[in-house]
Amino acid sequence: xxxxxxFIVGVLFVYPFFLSLMNSFKVKDGWGxxxxxxxxxxxxxxxxxTVWISVASLAILLVFGILLxxxxxxxxxxxxxxxxxxxxxxxxxxxxxxMRVLLAxxxxxxxxxAALGVIDLQNPPSIAFSSAGIITAxxxxxxxxxxxxxxxxxxxxxxxxxxxxxxxxxxYLRILFTVMVPMAKGSIAVSAVLIFTSMMxxxxxxxxxxxxxGSQMAMVDLYYQIVYQNNYGAANAIGVIxxxxxxxxxxxxxxxxxxx
Amino acid sequence: MSAVxxxxxxxxxxYGLALFVILGPISSLLLWSIAEKWYWPHLxxxxxxxxxxxxxxxxxxxxxxxLSFGIALVVTLLTLLLTVPLSxxxxxxxxxxxxxxxxxxxxxxxxxxxxVFSNTMVLLYKWDLVGTVPGVILIHLxxxxxxAVWILVSVFKSIPVSYEEASINLGASKMRxxxxxxxxxxxxxxxxxxxxxxxxxxxxxxxxxxxxxxFITTMPIYMYNSAMGYEMQVASITALLLMIPGxxxxxxxxRYMKSEYLAAFGRA
Numbered sequence: 155x156x157x158x159x160x161f162i163v164g165v166l167f168v169y170p171f172f173l174s175l176m177n178s179f180k181v182k183d184g185w186g187x188x189x190x191x192x193x194x195x196x197x198x199x200x201x202x203x204t205v206w207i208s209v210a211s212l213a214i215l216l217v218f219g220i221l222l223x224x225x226x227x228x229x230x231x232x233x234x235x236x237x238x239x240x241x242x243x244x245x246x247x248x249x250x251x252x253m254r255v256l257l258a259x260x261x262x263x264x265x266x267x268a269a270l271g272v273i274d275l276q277n278p279p280s281i282a283f284s285s286a287g288i289i290t291a292x293x294x295x296x297x298x299x300x301x302x303x304x305x306x307x308x309x310x311x312x313x314x315x316x317x318x319x320x321x322x323x324x325x326y327l328r329i330l331f332t333v334m335v336p337m338a339k340g341s342i343a344v345s346a347v348l349i350f351t352s353m354m355x356x357x358x359x360x361x362x363x364x365x366x367x368g369s370q371m372a373m374v375d376l377y378y379q380i381v382y383q384n385n386y387g388a389a390n391a392i393g394v395i396x397x398x399x400x401x402x403x404x405x406x407x408x409x410x411x412x413x414x
Numbered sequence: 415m416s417a418v419x420x421x422x423x424x425x426x427x428x429y430g431l432a433l434f435v436i437l438g439p440i441s442s443l444l445l446w447s448i449a450e451k452w453y454w455p456h457l458x459x460x461x462x463x464x465x466x467x468x469x470x471x472x473x474x475x476x477x478x479x480x481l482s483f484g485i486a487l488v489v490t491l492l493t494l495l496l497t498v499p500l501s502x503x504x505x506x507x508x509x510x511x512x513x514x515x516x517x518x519x520x521x522x523x524x525x526x527x528x529x530v531f532s533n534t535m536v537l538l539y540k541w542d543l544v545g546t547v548p549g550v551i552l553i554h555l556x557x558x559x560x561x562a563v564w565i566l567v568s569v570f571k572s573i574p575v576s577y578e579e580a581s582i583n584l585g586a587s588k589m590r591x592x593x594x595x596x597x598x599x600x601x602x603x604x605x606x607x608x609x610x611x612x613x614x615x616x617x618x619x620x621x622x623x624x625x626x627x628x629f630i631t632t633m634p635i636y637m638y639n640s641a642m643g644y645e646m647q648v649a650s651i652t653a654l655l656l657m658i659p660g661x662x663x664x665x666x667x668x669r670y671m672k673s674e675y676l677a678a679f680g681r682a
Contacts, residue, residue, distance in 0.1 A: 156500040159559050160515060166556045167522050170533035177533070234429075236668060237436050243660030244440075245617035247634045248653040251641040252439035255446055255650065262442040269457045294439070355526025358619050362641065373528045380532050393529025400525055 178390035189391035196375075196388075201395060203369035207285060207360075208353040211292040212346060215300040218293075220342075223304035224330040227311075235305075242298035250362030253291040257282035287363040288371070292353050300349060307341030308334055351400040372396050440657070446650035466647035475652055478636040481547075485632065486615040488551055493558045493611045494604070501566030502592070506575070522560045527620050535624045545629040553621035558611045565610065569603030570596070602670075609663050616659055 181188045226235060241249070256263050259280040267273045281287050311334055319329045335342070360371035370378075372392055379389040446452075447466065449459035503509055504516070522530075531553065535544060543549035573596060581591040597604075619634040626635065633656050641649035 156503055159496040159500050159563070160518065162496070162552070162555055163518055163522065163559055166534050166537070166552060167530055168518060170537060171521065171525065171530050173533040173536075174529050234432055236664075237432055239664055239668075240436055240661070243613070243664045244657055245619070245634055245660070247617075247619050247638050247641070248443075248656050249439070251637065251649050251653050252443050254641065255442040255646070256439045262445065263438070265457045294435075297435075351524065351526075355528065357528050358638070362638070373526065376528055376532070386532070386536070389532060390529065393526070393532070396526050396529060404524070 174390045174393045177386060178394045180387065189387040190395075192388050193391040193395065197372070197392065200369050200375055201372055201392075201399075203285075204354060204372040204396075205399065207288055207292070207371060208350050210285075211289045211296070211353055212350050214289070214293045215296055215349060216342070216346060218297070219300035219304040219345075220330065220335060223301055223308050224326070224334060226301075226305055227308040227334070228316075228326060235301075238301050239298045241295050242302075244295070246295060246356070246358045247362070249291055249295045250359045253287060253294070253359075253363060254282050257287050257290065282363055283365050285369075288360050291359045291363055292356060295359065296349050296353065299352075300345060303345035303348070304338070304342065307338035307345070310341075311337050347403045347406075350403050354396060354399060443650045443653050446646050447654055449647060467651055470648055470651045475636060475648070475655075478631050478633050478652075479655070481631070482616055482633040485547065485551055485554065486612045489554045489558050489615040490608050490612045492551070492555060493562045494608055497559055497562040497566055498604070501563050502570050502596070504563070505567045505570035519560050519563050522556060523564075527557075528624075531621050531624050534621075538625055544625055545627070547630060550622055550626045550630050550632070553625045554615045554618050557618065557621070558614055561614060562607050562611050565607040566600075566603065569600050569607070572603070573599050606667065609666065613660055613663050617656070 178189055179185045179187070222234075222238070225231075244252075255261055257280075258264075259278045259282075261282065263281070264273060264278045268278075273279065281290065315333055315337065316329055319333050324332070355373060356371070357373040357377065360374050361377070364370055364374060372395070376389045376392045376396075379385045379392065445459065448462045448464065450463045450465050451461040452459035504512065509515075534553065534556075538544050538549050538552070543552065577595055577599070578591050581595045582588065586594070617634060618632075619638065622630065622632050622635055623638070626632065631639070633652065637649055637652040637656060640652060
């Protein structure tokens, strides 16, 4: 009874994973780096763009998660905790659509801001269909995960350390950044790697919120290579590069953890 | 202002900001779903009513809804059937290649799905499964099995071995011990993982788009297509319907179950 599960994951994930490695080197008459050359010629900018979008969203999430997670460690608030768990249970495509509705040039946010007299509707700013739209959507979708992971990390810190710091007169922010964050460094690094990998591989949100011209996220390029160009070699090369970037993040995490 | 007033207004601003951040995007969907006429740049729709809700609930969206629930049900049953014995073995016994098996179930969590699934698609083409319901069920199973194994291994590990040993000492067979001691104790965890697998399958997009298109339209695909076609009302209504199961599950988990299972979820 145990074998079918292993068989399914093996045949439908692990085997195709190795196929993608192999096919990225397969050219007409043998093996070579041709697909990688093509990808670096066409998509170097897009690959850097993907990393930057992921890093930007991650930075927002870490700042937010550390501040709110720290607050909730000092003062338990079940209601806020519940509220920030909601994004975890909302599908990616729904987040994509909701952000389009909210952030488009003629979206709800601009209409509300115009009603308040903050912006001029003759020339409305567009957050959706831009990098800011993708960053907002990715950060929003991952709010819960970041908060859950960071709260877990902060909860495992012994209360005595916090009390000691408070007794000698440190305020909340100081305790958070000089006691709690350094003590939870390892867990924060794990969370960061987890979130970075999932953002880098995200597909539906960049599809829905990206621009038609300009840079694209790597997964969008990959999808277009398959669907419109039917170029599986180049698509697989993009895939392998995305594995390497995820692995790079994981290695960095392992190094920082083992160094301590 | 006194210190109390400062603190009170700080708290009101905090709650207001939290509500806006989380509910802002969702409330825009609600507005669009009842907007029969909405001319830019008005803040609220000119004419509201249930017209589009009626249209969507009587239209082909229902086919997508039923299909999605059907697929999710089959995926959940198959997943439980396949992962309960495996997870129990992994949690309790030493078995050959155990580390390798655990690694196998870690890979799909650690790497982006799209590049792998595009190669799975090539395989499924060869077996004539692209564009069919069984193909979509198979691709959902990959992610579902991985979630379920990670949750169930921790569920079985949380049940003390001593209970099983006591039962075996009293003369019960291993089978009997599993079905009368271990399984009943693990029911809350089993329900939690079943619900999460169900939700995973209901929300799955990437694999369904690759393997299912253009013939299999589940709810997320239907929503995506209508959003990309700028059918704002239809997409918003479908999006709202698609949110309900997740919110119900969140409520159930908060109310009745341990939240530790949550951390495994949310990466798709």
